[in-house]
Amino acid sequence: MLPPLTIKGHTLSTPIVQGGMGIGVSLYPLARAVAAEGGAGIISSAALDRLLSKRNGRRYNSYEAAYEEVSLANEAGGVTGINIMVALVRDYMDSVKGAIDAGVNLIISGAGLPMSLPSIARVKDTALIPIVSSARALKIIIKRWERQKYRPDAVVLEGPLAGGHLGFQLDEIDREENRLETLLPPVKEMAQKYGDIPVIVAGGIYSHADIVRFLEMGADGVQMGTRFLATVESTATEAYKQAVVGARKEDIVVAVRPASPCGFPFRVLKQSPMYLESQQGLRKPKCDKGYVLLKDEEGKFTRCPAKLEENARDYFCICNGLLSAADYNPEKEKPLYTVGTNADRVDRIMTVHDLMTELKNAS
DSSP states (O other), rough: OOOOOOEEEEOOOOOEOOOOOOTSSSSSHHOOOOHHHHEEEEEEEETTHHHHHHTTSSSSOHHHHHHHHHHHHTEEEEEEEOOOTOOGGHOOOOOOOHHHHHSEEEEEEEEETTTTTTHHHOOTTTEEEEEEHHHHHHHHHHHHHTTTTTTSSOOOOOOOTTTTEOSSSSSGGGGGGHHHHHHHHHHHHHHHTTOOOEEEEESOSSSHHHHHHHHHHHHHEHHHHHHHHHHHTSSHHHHHHHHHTTTOGGGGEEEEEEEOOTHHHHHEEOOHHHHHHHHHHOOOOOOOOOOOEEEEEOOEEEEEEGSGGGGGGTTTHHHHHHHHHHHHSSSSSSSOBBBBBTTGGGSSSHHHHHHHHHHHHHO
């Protein structure tokens, strides 16, 4: 039996946190199903306003979308959370506030260091969990949060084998010192130094044996994304799921050119239609969603390298590509498929119940 994991009074009977995969892969059906099996079911806040607007036929803002999706996930009980990316600057604060007001159990935040997270809203019973890639990053967050009279309730240590955005530069991904097994001991030591903060490891974890191995190394729990992507309850498109099932090792790449406009290395399937189109310079840059926009000199959200004509081969439009992978606008934009490094091992689509049963038990 895998041991339970308690984070700020919220107890998982199984120490498995489902990764918050955006855009639109991790919505309330997946989060609710994982929570019902004793894990932590996680929603992704990315583009949630547009996804709910399409689903329900009325306009949502980021606060309303986070509030409603968390409320739906909470209806069946268990532990639920939301992943809110720091890189989504424009919608970050409203997503945090909406999730907290809806009674979310966990907020997991990465793609940048969530320095101001404890000050955004009164957190009540919500656990705040940063994502880091080193002990140094964890110490920086702890010191900054202490000024806000808060300490992380847990931490996710994400190694370089994860899907989506990575907390490492391209030349750092394959270094021995950046393997998850190498990163864990100093992060665990730092977490214990500042109050025995639970450490959840992520990136490249696939099986029950992997979970047991990291727990024996000192981790308190694991976070897994790609395996939950290929489930019945995942809201990824059927084409996306089948692309994962059919993936080979050589199909999984860290995108360099084109790359994510967020500035982080980004792991994808190279057969992703938007990736291929951008790589060939066939896609005309445009920006009509704007989730990763940064402020210009006047303080307005206008800046994104993927908008510029001269960058057509260098960046893909991550907002549109991931929305299309969630069936939002596939007739207008090609989809972009993100995966973890073990996607090639996925050979079928399973229910969450069957997957959790497999992960809980030694085969």
